Amino acid sequence: MLRMTLMAAVLAAPAVAQELRAPDQITGANDAARSAALFTEMGKVLQHPRCLNCHPVTGGPTQGDDMHPHNPPIVRGEADFGAAGLNCNSCHGTENIPYLTRTGSIPGHDPWQLAPVSMGWQGRSLAEICAQIKDPARNGGKDLAAILDHHARDGLVGWGWAPGEGRTPAPGSQQLFGELTRAWIDTGAVCPAG
Amino acid sequence: MTTLTINGAERTLDVDPDTPLLWVLRDELRLTGTKFGCGVAQCGACTVMLNGMPRRACVTPIRTLAGADVTTIEGMSGREYDAVQAAWRALDVPQCGWCQSGQVMSATMLLQQLPAPTDQQIDEAMAGNICRCATYHRIRTAIHDAARTLEG
Numbered sequence: 327m328l329r330m331t332l333m334a335a336v337l338a339a340p341a342v343a344q345e346l347r348a349p350d351q352i353t354g355a356n357d358a359a360r361s362a363a364l365f366t367e368m369g370k371v372l373q374h375p376r377c378l379n380c381h382p383v384t385g386g387p388t389q390g391d392d393m394h395p396h397n398p399p400i401v402r403g404e405a406d407f408g409a410a411g412l413n414c415n416s417c418h419g420t421e422n423i424p425y426l427t428r429t430g431s432i433p434g435h436d437p438w439q440l441a442p443v444s445m446g447w448q449g450r451s452l453a454e455i456c457a458q459i460k461d462p463a464r465n466g467g468k469d470l471a472a473i474l475d476h477h478a479r480d481g482l483v484g485w486g487w488a489p490g491e492g493r494t495p496a497p498g499s500q501q502l503f504g505e506l507t508r509a510w511i512d513t514g515a516v517c518p519a520g
Numbered sequence: 521m522t523t524l525t526i527n528g529a530e531r532t533l534d535v536d537p538d539t540p541l542l543w544v545l546r547d548e549l550r551l552t553g554t555k556f557g558c559g560v561a562q563c564g565a566c567t568v569m570l571n572g573m574p575r576r577a578c579v580t581p582i583r584t585l586a587g588a589d590v591t592t593i594e595g596m597s598g599r600e601y602d603a604v605q606a607a608w609r610a611l612d613v614p615q616c617g618w619c620q621s622g623q624v625m626s627a628t629m630l631l632q633q634l635p636a637p638t639d640q641q642i643d644e645a646m647a648g649n650i651c652r653c654a655t656y657h658r659i660r661t662a663i664h665d666a667a668r669t670l671e672g
């Protein structure tokens with residue numbers, strides 16, 4: 327059942343799915359250029375709808391590969407957890423749950439909530455996202471080691487590659503994303519221009 | 521086998537672990553106050569309280585509920601719930617009634633979290649509960665009325 331679900335998800339993957347290259351495939355004229363190129367590769371994940379949908383800048387979450395507004399309409403709420411009376415956990419549990427009455431699934435993970443406003447990425451350039459990610463005032467007080475840990479091991483980040491039936495996974499794997507992040511940090515954690 | 525508490529009574533259920541709580545409530549336990557509307561977390565008709573917070577029973581497999589505390593409309597009590605029930609009755613909020621046990625769950629949680637909600641806060645809280653009969657205006661009025669009785 328799980329294998330069929332995964333196969334269906336892979337087969338159903340639309341054009342937005344892209345390959346994620348490994349760090350050794352990414353070159354640059356010098357460390358700084360390579361570092362920026364590594365972050366640009368990481369951007370395939372950071373700007374994928376699976377990640378962006380819960381990193382809104384204003385308002386509530388979006389859904390789908392076309393990032394349409396969440397239905398039912400959901401506001402962020404004070405705790406990044408939906409409105410009073412309609413918190414995220416009204417519908418989202420601790421794991422993806424396949425629907426029984428039609429194809430698809432409702433996504434879930436423990437925890438399940440929006441990224442804070444300071445980590446809102448929708449509509450932002452990769453350079454702006456990079457600056458946000460590196461800024462402890464906006465990234466939840468994380469240094470580079472904590473960012474690596476977050477990218478490589480955080481469960482909700484990892485959900486992006488196991489999003490349940492009916493959703494395109496983020497490109498590559500969390501392990502590869504972690505390796506790219508490590509290489510980006512090792513080369514100076516340089517942000518791309520623009 | 522899953523053991524959980526439903527309306528204060530411990531229940532051990534021998535059903536397929538993937539069976540949604542909604543199926544168990546209605547088909548096994550005959551607690552039919554909780555309704556089926558869509559099965560995909562889009563309408564809110566199946567809302568129950570899970571460990572004190574609203575939860576769509578149609579997307580909640582029984583295997584995830586070991587040790588959980590579930591309250592359906594048949595087992596609801598408490599200050600906010602009583603105020604909501606009284607306001608609902610006074611205004612004759614339901615039309616066909618199908619969506620209403622879900623509406624009452626969300627309204628009760630809203631008043632527990634926000635004792636005096638504005639129109640906008642009510643709309644945001646109730647956005648996940650669809651009413652085919654469009655009783656939305658009466659729902660909003662009833663929530664304001666319930667909030668006023670809680671003040672006093």
Ligand code: FES
Pocket residue numbers: 555556557558559560561562563564565566567576577578579
């Ligand atoms: S039946 Fe569960 S939300 Fe519609």
Ligand code: FES
Pocket residue numbers: 614615616617618619620650651652653654655
């Ligand atoms: S009263 Fe009929 S669906 Fe709400």
